[in-house]
Amino acid sequence: MTDLEWAALLEWYAAAGVDLGVGDHPVDRFAAQAALQQARARPVQPIAPAEAAASHAPVAPDAEASPVEAQALAAAADTLEALEAAMNGFDGSPLKQRATQLVFGDGNSEGRVMLIGEAPGREEDLQGKPFVGRSGQLLDRMLAAIGLDRTQVYIANTVPWRPPGNRTPTPAEIALCLPFLFRQITLAAPEFIVSLGGPSANTLIGQPVSITRVRGQWRRIEIAGKTYPLLPTFHPAFLLRQPAQKGLAWRDMLTLRRALDGTDIPV
Numbered sequence: 001m002t003d004l005e006w007a008a009l010l011e012w013y014a015a016a017g018v019d020l021g022v023g024d025h026p027v028d029r030f031a032a033q034a035a036l037q038q039a040r041a042r043p044v045q046p047i048a049p050a051e052a053a054a055s056h057a058p059v060a061p062d063a064e065a066s067p068v069e070a071q072a073l074a075a076a077a078d079t080l081e082a083l084e085a086a087m088n089g090f091d092g093s094p095l096k097q098r099a100t101q102l103v104f105g106d107g108n109s110e111g112r113v114m115l116i117g118e119a120p121g122r123e124e125d126l127q128g129k130p131f132v133g134r135s136g137q138l139l140d141r142m143l144a145a146i147g148l149d150r151t152q153v154y155i156a157n158t159v160p161w162r163p164p165g166n167r168t169p170t171p172a173e174i175a176l177c178l179p180f181l182f183r184q185i186t187l188a189a190p191e192f193i194v195s196l197g198g199p200s201a202n203t204l205i206g207q208p209v210s211i212t213r214v215r216g217q218w219r220r221i222e223i224a225g226k227t228y229p230l231l232p233t234f235h236p237a238f239l240l241r242q243p244a245q246k247g248l249a250w251r252d253m254l255t256l257r258r259a260l261d262g263t264d265i266p267v
């Protein structure tokens with residue numbers, strides 16, 4: 001290609017929102033999926049803080065990095081503040097190298113509902129808070145429709161660092177951060193969990209699911225020996241692209257409202 005053609009191609013990528021070139025090496029997606037399943041299967045063992053500190057050796061920042069260190073750090077954190085500090089000190093995720101900062105959580109960690117999105121976007125990366133961009137504004141309206149706001153719910157993501165170019169996090173990236181998410185859920189101990197979008201539903205259910213099939217139906221998931229009712233629904237970013245689906249999402253919000261009111265008990 002000529003220089004002019006290369007420049008046109010780069011401009012085209014930039015216009016499509018691709019602001020970083022990553023992935024020079026082929027990624028074995030099957031191995032990554034297996035890693036995600038293994039990470040879910042491995043119980044989170046509480047360990048002594050000294051042991052956790054000793055295991056905090058730098059991890060090569062590649063897609064194959066093991067979740068073992070993340071697990072040790074997560075298990076040693078006995079408050080959300082300690083967990084946030086541990087995640088800030090964790091260098092094993094390649095996502096962290098490219099993100100501006102950790103996007104840990106927002107809202108009321110003692111609220112009855114915990115909402116879990118996919119990954120921080122550009123605005124979230126800059127502000128350090130989940131769902132503060134356009135999707136977040138829609139999420140706030142969805143919550144307001146059933147009388148909730150951020151003083152009553154807790155919000156986090158499957159991965160706490162922004163994937164380059166806002167792409168979906170890979171199964172390996174999610175697997176690496178999963179011990180942190182599970183610990184965050186355990187420490188927040190919500191009464192109800194709402195997953196936003198397909199990747200979050202897949203992660204919490206522990207297998208690939210069709211979000212259009214599973215949305216709006218309560219199911220039970222187990223994390224660190226405790227069972228939580230999970231309600232999958234659409235991601236607000238999807239609703240911004242497909243406003244015709246908003247009716248279904250609003251229906252899901254009413255399902256959540258009934259559970260909160262105790263008028264409809266999740267299975």
Ligand code: URA
Pocket residue numbers: 117118119120121124129130131132133135136157237
């Ligand atoms: N989308 C997400 O999944 N999470 C955010 O925090 C923002 C946008």
